[in-house]
């Protein structure tokens with residue numbers, strides 16, 4: 001994986017010292033909160049419901065074991081013994097003291113991490129496929145491209161005060177495991193008929209208040225123009241994005257209002273102009289970055305069969321392991337969704353264990369997924385049972401990937417100051433309900449996503465079943481959505497009708513699941529059945 | 545009644561104006577009547593509180609202060625999904641007070 005060079009390290013270290021000074025001045029009163037707030041936000045420090053919250057960037061979700069250990073140490077030393085992995089492939093701590101924040105950033109810098117650009121109207125952490133560099137179906141490892149964009153976008157002076165926040169995603173397979181088309185810019189590395197690699201640009205997607213699926217504005221940008229084209233997309237947005245209205249300030253609104261054709265025309269015009277200026281980093285830089293993402297030393301001649309005599313283990317393999325490009329290996333997903341647990345939360349002990357397992361079984365690497373789980377990307381099939389046994393002992397062996405109990409849930413009203421309703425208790429109740437009624441097995445793939453407000457951090461628009469918490473006269477209420485998908489068949493869920501109480505929404509999810517079970521045809525997932533039969537049978541069951 | 549809440553500047557802990565100082569316990573909150581702005585201005589300048597604001601509250605059946613909005617009740621107790629991290633880890637019924 002990428003290693004900081006002297007410039008990266010110097011920039012991050014300088015930022016730590018700068019923030020230390022800013023914090024000191026806030027604490028001694030020379031900086032007022034109104035002046036300090038934007039400075040702390042630039043360093044990922046929010047003020048949430050119970051304390052300060054620190055959001056740490058995990059570039060494209062990739063961590064080595066030292067970094068995971070450091071994250072655990074921070075949870076232990078400065079927080080309350082746990083961290084929360086987010087849908088942006090980052091980690092958040094909920095109980096941070098302002099006076100500790102500079103020391104935490106210094107600890108992060110020691111393992112080449114930071115919290116820069118995890119808040120504010122700038123280009124945020126670049127997200128990617130959590131199986132990058134491992135998946136059998138990828139064209140290339142997308143992370144070198146994500147990394148060059150990370151370097152380009154870090155402290156980019158022109159894009160530090162955009163109209164709104166900006167999220168970029170890079171993938172390199174037709175299967176979308178990163179919600180690519182629901183980003184401000186989604187990039188898919190593709191091959192043209194001549195066999196050359198290039199980048200397809202999808203611009204103006206997003207969830208939130210106005211969910212939009214990004215249209216493709218250019219099917220093939222040569223890779224030696226990747227940064228320039230990205231810059232052109234940003235420039236047009238930076239120039240015309242709606243700074244006058246926070247709710248219309250995301251690029252999706254600009255692309256939508258201008259129309260894809262006009263926006264693309266302006267980008268192409270800007271692009272042509274910028275090509276003359278030579279802003280693209282030399283290809284040698286991309287090649288340098290690629291050397292950090294070379295395949296680890298995969299062994300050859302490994303067995304591609306695991307002993308499946310233990311049915312629990314066999315189930316975990318079937319559900320939580322993904323096909324690897326190297327024979328004899330798989331990518332194994334550690335579910336952070338035990339029945340009744342808090343989606344995405346991991347204790348200090350669990351984080352240390354995952355770090356150790358990454359070192360022992362996965363070439364020192366792990367990944368954070370947008371579904372709030374952790375991946376060990378390169379595990380020998382022959383050692384899977386050993387790994388699984390250790391996970392089981394630590395309560396990390398839940399075999400439920402992409403099933404109804406593998407729920408994405410944002411922090412919601414239990415932690416988030418923007419929330420309208422709690423998300424986590426709803427997730428817990430649904431997972432407990434389906435564990436008790438035994439239907440989870442029958443349902444197969446069913447992605448359920450919950451947000452505590454319209455900001456959609458819990459990706460509710462993209463859930464096969466989505467739940468949105470709303471405030472109805474001071475009481476929590478939950479809207480139900482059906483038919484969303486964040487995958488290559490991206491779609492946006494539709495609201496079924498009037499909302500439900502906290503217990504009512506659990507019943508409603510079960511009713512929707514029952515409609516699927518009653519109507520499904522061979523091989524259909526919940527989403528397929530919904531798309532075939534439409535909303536009416538579900539409405540009938542829910543409100544009839 | 546109107547009560548004042550904010551966060552401790554150094555620790556971020558949720559605090560409530562008890563008439564003299566900022567308490568961690570909402571039970572200590574006092575009705576500030578029409579003095580909210582005056583108290584908040586003074587206290588914030590003295591850095592005894594960060595981003596204070598006034599909220600509506602009422603006295604519950606036991607005569608204890610209960611913020612009108614669930615968000616402030618969650619702030620007053622702690623996350624409902626981690627009773628062990630709330631201010632009343634040994635009182636599971638405290639969660640009913642929030643909801």
Ligand code: SF4
Pocket residue numbers: 410411412413416417418419420451452453454455456457458
């Ligand atoms: S969706 Fe809303 S409630 Fe949930 S984390 Fe985002 S802002 Fe907070």
